[in-house]
Amino acid sequence: MTGAAAGASPLAQCAGVSCRFGQFTAVDQVDLQVNSGEIVGLLGANGAGKTTLIRLLLGLLTPSAGEVALFGAAPSRATRRRIGYLPQGLGLYDDLTPAENLKFSAAVFGSGRDGPELPAALRSYANTVVGSLPLGVQRRIAFAQVLSHRPDLLILDEPTSGVDPLGRARLWETISDAAAAGAGVLVTTHHLDEAGECSRLVIMADGAVVAAGTAAQIIGPARVSVVTAASWTAAFTALERAGLPVALAGRSLRVPSCPSAEVRHALGDLDARVADAPATLEERFFELTLSSSGTEVPR
Amino acid sequence: MTSRPRRASGPQPGGPQPGGREPDSTAPDSTAPDSAAPDSTGRGGWGLQEVSVWHDDSLALDHVSLVAAAGQVTAVVGGDGAGKTTLLRCLAGAQAPGSGRVSRPEVRRIGYLPASSGLYPDLTVAENLAFRAAAYGLTAAQAREQVAEYLDRAGLTAARDRLVGQLSGGMRQKLGMIAALVHRPDLLVLDEPSTGVDPVSRSDLWWLIARAATGGSAVVFSTSYLDEAERAGLVVALDAGRELATGTPDEIVAAIPGTLRAVRERPSGQDGLRAWRRGGHWRVWDPPGSGPAAGPIAGPAAGPVIRPDLQDAVTVAALARELRLAGSLR
Numbered sequence: 001m002t003g004a005a006a007g008a009s010p011l012a013q014c015a016g017v018s019c020r021f022g023q024f025t026a027v028d029q030v031d032l033q034v035n036s037g038e039i040v041g042l043l044g045a046n047g048a049g050k051t052t053l054i055r056l057l058l059g060l061l062t063p064s065a066g067e068v069a070l071f072g073a074a075p076s077r078a079t080r081r082r083i084g085y086l087p088q089g090l091g092l093y094d095d096l097t098p099a100e101n102l103k104f105s106a107a108v109f110g111s112g113r114d115g116p117e118l119p120a121a122l123r124s125y126a127n128t129v130v131g132s133l134p135l136g137v138q139r140r141i142a143f144a145q146v147l148s149h150r151p152d153l154l155i156l157d158e159p160t161s162g163v164d165p166l167g168r169a170r171l172w173e174t175i176s177d178a179a180a181a182g183a184g185v186l187v188t189t190h191h192l193d194e195a196g197e198c199s200r201l202v203i204m205a206d207g208a209v210v211a212a213g214t215a216a217q218i219i220g221p222a223r224v225s226v227v228t229a230a231s232w233t234a235a236f237t238a239l240e241r242a243g244l245p246v247a248l249a250g251r252s253l254r255v256p257s258c259p260s261a262e263v264r265h266a267l268g269d270l271d272a273r274v275a276d277a278p279a280t281l282e283e284r285f286f287e288l289t290l291s292s293s294g295t296e297v298p299r
Numbered sequence: 300m301t302s303r304p305r306r307a308s309g310p311q312p313g314g315p316q317p318g319g320r321e322p323d324s325t326a327p328d329s330t331a332p333d334s335a336a337p338d339s340t341g342r343g344g345w346g347l348q349e350v351s352v353w354h355d356d357s358l359a360l361d362h363v364s365l366v367a368a369a370g371q372v373t374a375v376v377g378g379d380g381a382g383k384t385t386l387l388r389c390l391a392g393a394q395a396p397g398s399g400r401v402s403r404p405e406v407r408r409i410g411y412l413p414a415s416s417g418l419y420p421d422l423t424v425a426e427n428l429a430f431r432a433a434a435y436g437l438t439a440a441q442a443r444e445q446v447a448e449y450l451d452r453a454g455l456t457a458a459r460d461r462l463v464g465q466l467s468g469g470m471r472q473k474l475g476m477i478a479a480l481v482h483r484p485d486l487l488v489l490d491e492p493s494t495g496v497d498p499v500s501r502s503d504l505w506w507l508i509a510r511a512a513t514g515g516s517a518v519v520f521s522t523s524y525l526d527e528a529e530r531a532g533l534v535v536a537l538d539a540g541r542e543l544a545t546g547t548p549d550e551i552v553a554a555i556p557g558t559l560r561a562v563r564e565r566p567s568g569q570d571g572l573r574a575w576r577r578g579g580h581w582r583v584w585d586p587p588g589s590g591p592a593a594g595p596i597a598g599p600a601a602g603p604v605i606r607p608d609l610q611d612a613v614t615v616a617a618l619a620r621e622l623r624l625a626g627s628l629r
Contacts, residue, residue: 045499088495136379157362162494162523164378164538166612166617169575176576190497193610195525196578233370233513247502248372248509249530282498282526289499 009072010035011153012020012057017066018207019052024044026052027206029066034153034184039175041198042188045263045289049207050188054155057186058085081109084151084183088158090142094131096120098141102131102148111149119144136167141175154178156187160194172197192282215281222279222287225263227253229272242266256283326465344368345390345486345517350399352385352540359385360518361540362399366533367486367517369441372508375521376529376613382415383521384490388555390519391488403486407435409515410484414491416475420464424455427463428481435482442481449510453503455619476507480516487511489520493527505530525610536613543616548609555612557586562602572627575614584615586628 010033019027027049032041044050055061059075070079085091091102098118106112118126122140125133130141139159146154156175160168168191176197179185187198195201195215203211203218211218228251229235235253239246239249244266247254255263260274267274279287345367352360360382367373367390375383385573388394389401391411403409418427432442450456453473463471472492479487489508493501505527514516520531528534529548536543536551544551560583566574573584583602607615622628 041422043498045497046469048497060628134380149314156496162379162491164376164381164523164617165525166575166621167378169577169614172576176579190495191526192498192503193578197576198579236513247505248512251532257300285498286502 005279010069011071012186013067013069014068015052015069016058017053017056017063017068019049019056019061020064020251025207027056027063030204030207030209032209034183034186034200036152036182037179038199039179039185039197039257041195042186042204043192043195043201043285044188044204048204048289050204051157052207054157054186054188055203056082057155070254074143081149082152084146084149084154086142086146086154086156086159088161090138092130092138092142092145094104095129097125097129098133098144099126101141102145105145109149113219116144117155136163139163139167143171145176147174148239152183154183154185154187156185158188158190160189160191168194177226191284192280195281203285203288210288218288219279219281219284222257222284223276224283225255225258225260226275227255227263227267227272228275229253229267231270231272233266235270235272238267238270239263257287314584344371345403346401346540347389347398348402349387349394350386350389350396352382352389352394354385359540360396363535363540363542364539364545365390365519365535367519368533369485369517370512371516371517372512372531373517373519373535374521374527374528375535375537376516376523376525377521377537377543378523378617380539382540383537384538385540386535387411387488387490387519387521388413390486391445393468404484407482408485410479410482410487410490410511412472412475412487412492418463418470418471418475418478421462423460423462424466425459426605427474428478431478432481437482439532444547445481445483446477447599449480449507452506453477469496469535472496473500473503473507476504480507481509483514484516489517489518491521491523493522493524501527513586525608525613529609534609535586536616536622538617544612552607552609555607555615557584557589557615559584559607559611559615560602561605572622573618575618577611577614582611582614584618586619 012034014030014032017027017030018025030053042050042171052061056063059080071082073079102118106116122144125137130138160171163171175185193286200214201212201218202209227235232251232253236246236248239253239255244255244258244263256279260276262272308325347363347365349362350360351358351362363386365373375386376382385394389396390403391409392403392406419606422430428442428446429439432439455470455474458466458470463474466474471600475490476492492504496504508518508520532547535545535550544554546554562581563582565581566583570583574581619628
């Protein structure tokens, strides 16, 4: 894992952090750090422990073991002031206008009484209550609010869920501008194609970190078999019958973690080509997520 | 350039030939606004033809067409407010079109997963499925048999007796899809089944989609994930109620006007207006006749021309529309 830039201490650091609720371990000995200027992508299935980890960083939960440090100190109100947090629900007041939301947030963070100006593109919405604005506009307002007190650390929980590609590209532009200006960013996403926007990735499963590094490092040598058949439905049925984990991808089928010879055998005398290709991050992600859990790999 | 990006020639159901059964020849019923299949290929199918819908004074759908063929997966893509839900509601019969023609099977042969998932939060997983099956005239035993494998594959078997209101978003969407599939519909309409759903549950949803198509259903689903749409045989991209592009993923990519360049740094000037972030770098779209080759400063700094994918194509279409609205593109 990349260390902190020489001399700089991490903005956020988890060392052997665990969080247990009764018998259930939600976060299991997690090491994580976020440095100034980097974007760390936190990936994992629902229930993997991402949100609990975020709540530990925000100081809303206390670890059962290990240590959480923000800006070199334990989480507190003073550290919270330096964090910009975008929750999945956006965290805006529906009954207030965008300007009122920003003003309220500025007052809470002590960053000025009047609040920041709305970005030019959002000014036409200044006097409409947030609840009646389209979701895409609400999301941009939430971003403006999160960034308005110039936080050193950004924690963004699924900021791009449900956004069209151009809208997502613009949100990532905002996020990378903040990182370029020196903020550290911890961001969760279910869009694995956004991994390229992150300086590095941390993958969690069942509360633990199961992989960390760049996408290329995480994928490593993993490969898949790609089946191109005259009839994909017949090939799908044959592979299913053989109990292979098959996924539909356009006109072809992909079978992760399975040698091509075995796939060829399962296809019998069907008219089909079997090739071998590098795994995608998504396919490697499934492998990591499913093999770490006690549950059986779906067949 | 014309007033909008060139449409891919089509519609040509581009997916592989279905191995399953053809739609029931007795359908569609007389309640459908039009019983003629709009599929110009003559293979039969369901769909919309030049459908427009007004919500109060605003046009939610503007002359949109779509073909849903048996055994084929069709993706409807677009952001918030693009018209995806209105389109799917028209197709499923939950909304009457203002104008245009809709053809669909009789209502009992349609499976519809609305954006709200259409489940009862105060009933358990098993009760929801039993209710749905009964509504479609299946016996409880038939229903159990139909869904046992689906529940197992979707990791919901252990949750059979849990209240639906207590399920995670991903579990609820998987259950919603199984409930929509229980009667093996001829037409399966799914409104954003995967939004907010984690990648593992998304792959379960995709297995269910592939399974339905294999069984002969015409599947139409909406999504904001372009990598998902890329797996579909046919894609309809919507923006503000209008078709940005229609065709197979390859056709839509091939129909991009002009070229794309990849550059490492944020471009400035005119390039900056036509640039967006992708994978940690930048893409610049050069409309026909405006590429760096046409200018005096072409060089390595302009960045290499790249082969676009579906996400690039849909982004270009949205960008082109935005630039035209702003008056900076003819």
